[in-house]
Amino acid sequence: xxxxxxxNVSKGFGPEGPNREEVLKDINLSVEEGEFVAIIGYSGxxxxxxxxxxxGLQKPDVGSVLFRGQPVRDCDPERGLVFQNxxxxxxxxVYGNVALAVNSVCKELSPKExxxxxxxxxxxxxxxxxxDKRPAELSGGMRQRVSVARALATDPKILxxxxxxxxxxxxxxxxxxxxxxxxxxxxRKTVLLITNxxxxxxxxxxxxxxxxxxxxxxxxxxxxxxxxxxxxxADMNHNPEYIRMRTEITAYLSDLRGDAGAxxxxxxxxxxxxxxxxxxxxxxxxxxxxx
Amino acid sequence: xxxxxxxxxxKIGFGWLTPVIRLCAxxxxxxxxxxxxxxxxxxxxxVVLFCLVWAAAAPKVQTNIGTVPGPGEVFxxxxxxxxxxxxxxxxxxxxxxxxxxxxxxxxxxxPDREWTPRPFTGSPSYMDQIVVSLKTxxxxxxxxxxxxxxxxxxxxxxxxxYAGLNPIIQILKPVSPLAWLPIVMILVAALYNPANPMFERxxxxxxxxxxxxxxxxxxxxxxxGVSSVDKDHLNVAKxxxxxxxxxxxxxxxxxxxxxxxxxxxxxxxVGWMVLIAAEMLAQNPGLGKFIWDxxxxxxxxxxxxxxxxxxxxxxxxFALDRxxxxxxNLVSFEEKPG
Numbered sequence: 116x117x118x119x120x121x122x123n124v125s126k127g128f129g130p131e132g133p134n135r136e137e138v139l140k141d142i143n144l145s146v147e148e149g150e151f152v153a154i155i156g157y158s159g160x161x162x163x164x165x166x167x168x169x170x171g172l173q174k175p176d177v178g179s180v181l182f183r184g185q186p187v188r189d190c191d192p193e194r195g196l197v198f199q200n201x202x203x204x205x206x207x208x209v210y211g212n213v214a215l216a217v218n219s220v221c222k223e224l225s226p227k228e229x230x231x232x233x234x235x236x237x238x239x240x241x242x243x244x245x246x247d248k249r250p251a252e253l254s255g256g257m258r259q260r261v262s263v264a265r266a267l268a269t270d271p272k273i274l275x276x277x278x279x280x281x282x283x284x285x286x287x288x289x290x291x292x293x294x295x296x297x298x299x300x301x302x303r304k305t306v307l308l309i310t311n312x313x314x315x316x317x318x319x320x321x322x323x324x325x326x327x328x329x330x331x332x333x334x335x336x337x338x339x340x341x342x343x344x345x346x347x348x349a350d351m352n353h354n355p356e357y358i359r360m361r362t363e364i365t366a367y368l369s370d371l372r373g374d375a376g377a378x379x380x381x382x383x384x385x386x387x388x389x390x391x392x393x394x395x396x397x398x399x400x401x402x403x404x405x406x
Numbered sequence: 407x408x409x410x411x412x413x414x415x416x417k418i419g420f421g422w423l424t425p426v427i428r429l430c431a432x433x434x435x436x437x438x439x440x441x442x443x444x445x446x447x448x449x450x451x452x453v454v455l456f457c458l459v460w461a462a463a464a465p466k467v468q469t470n471i472g473t474v475p476g477p478g479e480v481f482x483x484x485x486x487x488x489x490x491x492x493x494x495x496x497x498x499x500x501x502x503x504x505x506x507x508x509x510x511x512x513x514x515x516x517p518d519r520e521w522t523p524r525p526f527t528g529s530p531s532y533m534d535q536i537v538v539s540l541k542t543x544x545x546x547x548x549x550x551x552x553x554x555x556x557x558x559x560x561x562x563x564x565x566x567x568y569a570g571l572n573p574i575i576q577i578l579k580p581v582s583p584l585a586w587l588p589i590v591m592i593l594v595a596a597l598y599n600p601a602n603p604m605f606e607r608x609x610x611x612x613x614x615x616x617x618x619x620x621x622x623x624x625x626x627x628x629x630x631g632v633s634s635v636d637k638d639h640l641n642v643a644k645x646x647x648x649x650x651x652x653x654x655x656x657x658x659x660x661x662x663x664x665x666x667x668x669x670x671x672x673x674x675x676v677g678w679m680v681l682i683a684a685e686m687l688a689q690n691p692g693l694g695k696f697i698w699d700x701x702x703x704x705x706x707x708x709x710x711x712x713x714x715x716x717x718x719x720x721x722x723x724f725a726l727d728r729x730x731x732x733x734x735n736l737v738s739f740e741e742k743p744g
Contacts, residue, residue, distance in 0.1 A: 172641055190644040202638040206660040215656055219646050269646070 116184050118273055118305040119146040119169055124178035126164055138164050140331040142178070144324070146273075146307060151299055153308040153316035154334075155364070156326030157372070158388070162309045163199065165326070166277045169307065170196045183272070192220040195271030199278045199389070201258045203250040203265075210246050213237060213265050220269040236268040237261075239298065256287035260294070267298070273305040281311060282389050289348060292318055296345060313364050317357060318346050323364060328371050335371075338364055408433075418732040422446060475710040480717070483710040487532040494531035501526045530691055536718065539692030542609055543681045543726075546616025547674050553617070554624035554673070555666060559654065561625070562632025562662070579622045583615050583680040587687050590614045608690040615684040620677035624669035631665025632658055664738040671730035678723045693719055 121144040127137040138161040146152045156162050167173040168180050171190040180187045182194060203212050213233045221229060237246055240260035250258055259279055266274060276295075280288045296319055299306060310316050316323040317340055325335040342357060351357045408431050412424050425441035428434070461476040475483075505523045512521050530538070561568040591611045598610060635658055643653045659666075685694025693715055700711045 170645060172644060190647060192646055194645075196641075196645045198638060198641070200638060202636075202642050204639060204642070204657065204660070206663075207656075215648075216646050219648050219652055 116148075117145045117181070118148045118150070118183060119144065119307060120181040120184075121145070121165075121168075122179050122181070124168065124175045124180055126161075126168060126173065126175050126177075137331040138329055139168075139333070141333050144334055146305060148305055149303050150322070151306045151308065151320045153310055153320035153323045154326055155310055155313060155316050155323055155368070156332065157328060157368070158311060160326050160329045161332045162311075162326055163277055166196070166275050166307065166309050170194055170275055172196075192216070192269045193272045194275060195266035195269060195273070196275045197259075197262050197266045197277060197279045200282065201250070201255075201262045203258055203261055205250050208247050208249055209237060209242055209253070209261050209264075210234075212250070212261055213268050216265045217268050232268060236264040239267070240264045240294065254287075255283050256291060259283065259291060263295070263298075267302070271304070273307065276306060276308045276310075278309050278311065278389070280315065288312075288315075292348075295319060300344065313361055313368070314348075314351075316340075316364070317342070317360060318348065318351065323360075325364065325367055325371070335367060417735045419728045419735075422449075469709070471704050471708055472706045475707075475713060479710045480713045483707060484714045484717075487711070487714060491531040491533045494528060494534075497528055498526055501528075532696065535692050535696045536722070538609075538690065539681060539685065539694070540722070542612045542685065542690055542692055543616055543674070543677050545609070545613040546681070547620060547670075547677050549613060549617035550621035550673055550677065551624060551670060554621040554669070555628050558625045558628025558666070558669075559632050559658070561629035562635075563658070565633075568629060568633075575622065575625065578618075581619075583619045583683050584687065586615045586618050587611065587684055590618070591688060606690070608685075608688045611688045612681065612684040612690040612692070612694075615688070616677045616681050619680040620673040623672035623676060624666065627665045627669025627672070628662065631662025631669075634665075635661045664734065667730070667734040667737050671727065671734055674726050674730055675723065678719075678726055682719060 121142045124139060124142040125137065126139045127135055129135045142165065144152075154162055154165060164173060168175055169182065169187060171187050171194065187194075204215065207215065210233060213236060214229070217224075217229050217233050221232065224232065234243070234246070237243055240263055242257060242260055242264065245253060245257060250261070253261070259282075263279070279295075280291055283291065292315060299319070306319075308316070308319060313323075320340055323338045323340060325338075326332050327335055338360060340360065342351070342354065346357075408427070412427060415421060415423050415427070422445040425438040425445060429438040429442065457477045461478065464474040464476040467474040509521050509523065512519075557571070561571055591607075594607050594611045594614070598605075598607060639657050639661060643657050648656065681692070682694040682697070684690070685692045686698045689695055689698075697712050697715050700708050700715070
C-alpha cells in the first residue's frame with residue numbers, strides 16, 4: 116500500500132469561465148511508506164496547493180488523493196504539517212505550542228507522559244533552553260524548529276513539509292537541513308517535502324520531482340537520488356553524481372522557464388521572495404486610532 | 407531595572423513620567439529637559455490658562471441664581487462637599503453607636519424578643535453618590551460584557567449569524583439612553599417584584615440602560631477580532647483537529663483579545679456617559695441624581711456644585727479609561743521581537 120497517492124488530480128480556483136485559474140492539472144504521484152520525496156518548483160507554481168490537498172486543507176476538483184489507500188476527506192493529525200510561515204501561536208510559549216498539539220492529539224496519555232513527550236521533542240530540535248520563550252523572542256530558525264517539533268510530537272504517520280526553510284537565511288537553512296536529515300534517519304517517517312532549492316531536495320530526498328510552471332502545473336519526470344546517506348554538504352560539493360544530478364534538474368527547471376544562460380547555477384536556483392506573515396502589525400493599526 | 411520601570415509606566419499610560427525618571431537617573435539630562443517641558447509643563451500651563459480665562463469670564467455672566475462661579479468658588483465648594491462627607495461619616499458612626507447601646511438595653515429588658523435596628527436616615531454624602539455611580543456603571547458594564555462577548559464571538563465565527571443579527575445591531579446601536587429608559591423602567595417595575603429586593607429598581611434600571619447602550623462597541627469589536635483571526639492559526643486548529651471548545655479557548659479568544667479589550671474600553675466610556683443621564687431620570691442615588699437635585703434646589707451655590715460634579719465625572723471617566731488601557735496593553739501580545 117502506498118503512503119500517498121495522487122490519481123489524476125486537478126485543482127483550480129474561481130468560478131467556471133475565463134477567469135478560472137487552473138493551478139494543478141493531472142497530478143499523478145505515489146509515495147512509498149518510509150520514503151522521502153521532494154517536490155521542487157518555482158514559487159507560485161502550486162506547490163502549497165499540492166501539499167494542502169494531501170493535508171486535507173483543500174479538496175481536489177478532479178481525481179482523488181489517497182492516504183494509505185483511503186481518500187483524504189478532512190485534516191487529520193496523522194498527517195503532520197509543517198507550515199511555510201511557522202504558524203506558531205504568539206501567545207503561547209514554545210512548550211505551550213507543542214503542548215497544544217500533544218494535548219489535543221494524544222488524549223490517551225497521562226499528563227506526565229504528555230509532559231515527557233513535549234519535552235522530548237523540544238529537546239530533539241535543540242530548543243530546551245528556550246522552552247519558556249514566546250515566538251516573538253525566537254529567531255526564524257528557532258521558530259521553524261518549534262513548528263517541526265509540534266508536527267513530530269503528535270507522532271504523525273507522514274510528515275508534510277511546506278517549504279519549511281524558505282524564509283530562513285542560507286546558513287540557518289543548512290543547519291536545519293542537517294537536523295531534518297538526522298531526524299528522518301532516526302524516525303524513518305514518510306516525508307513529502309516542498310522546496311524551491313535543488314540542493315535541498317538532493318541533500319534530503321530519495322526522489323526529486325519537479326513541478327512544471329503554472330497555471331495548470333503538473334509533475335515532471337522524477338529524478339531518483341541514489342546518493343549514500345548521510346549526505347554531508349561538504350562531501351556533496353565534490354561528488355560527481357551529485358553535481359551531475361544538480362545540473363540535470365537545474366537544466367530541466369530552467370528549460371521550463373525557457374531561460375537562456377542555463378549554465379550559471381547561481382542564477383538558476385530560484386530563491387523565493389517570501390516573508391513570514393506578521394499579524395502583529397494588525398494590532399498596531401487597531402490601537403493607533405483609539406489611543 | 408530602569409528600563410523595566412519605564413516600560414511598566416508606558417504600559418499603564420504614564421509615559422509622560424519617563425523623562426523625569428531618566429533625568430533622576432542621570433541619563434542624558436539635556437535631552438530630557440525639552441521632553442519634560444513638552445510632556446508635563448505645557449499641559450500644566452494650558453490648564454492654568456484655562457482656569458484664568460474661566461475666572462475672568464465667569465463673573466461677567468449673570469443668571470437668575472447669581473453669577474457663574476469661577477474656579478476658586480468651585481474649588482471651595484469641593485472642599486465643602488468633602489467636609490460634609492466627613493460630618494456625614496461622623497453622624498453615621500454616632501447612629502451606629504447609639505443603635506448598639508439601644509440593642510444592649512433592649513435585650514436586657516426583653517430577652518425573648520428580637521431586636522430590629524433602626525436604619526440611618528440621613529441623605530447620602532457626595533462620596534456615597536460617587537460610589538453608587540461606580541457600582542451602577544460596573545454592573546451595567548458587566549451585563550453588557552456578558553451579553554456582547556458571546557454574541558460577538560458567534561457573529562465573528564459564522565457569517566450567517568452575523569448576517570442575521572446585523573440589521574438588529576445596526577438599528578438598536580444608535581438609540582439614545584433617554585429613549586431606552588422609560589421602557590426599561592416600566593419593564594423593571596413589571597418584572598422585578600421580589601419580596602426582599604436585592605437591588606433598588608432605580609439601580610437596576612440605570613444599570614440595564616448602561617448595558618443596552620454600551621454593549622455595541624464590545625459586540626462589534628469582538629466580531630471583528632474573531633473574524634480576523636489569522637488564517638494560518640485556524641489551519642493549525644484544523645490540522646490538529648481541535649474541538650470547538652479548544653479552538654475558541656486556545657486560538658480564537660487569545661487572538662482576538664486585543665480587539666475585545668479595545669471594545670470593552672470603548673464600552674466603558676460610553677457606559678459612563680450614559681450613566682449620568684440614566685441616573686437623572688431613574689433617580690438612582692448617584693452623581694446624575696446629585697446634579698438633578700442641585701438643579702432643582704436652585705440656590706446660589708447650585709452652579710458651583712454642578713461644576714464640581716462635572717469635573718468629578720470627567721476625572722473618573724479619565725481614570726476608567728486609563729484602567730482599561732492598562733488592561734488592554736497587558737493582554738495584547740507582541741509578535742515582533744523586542
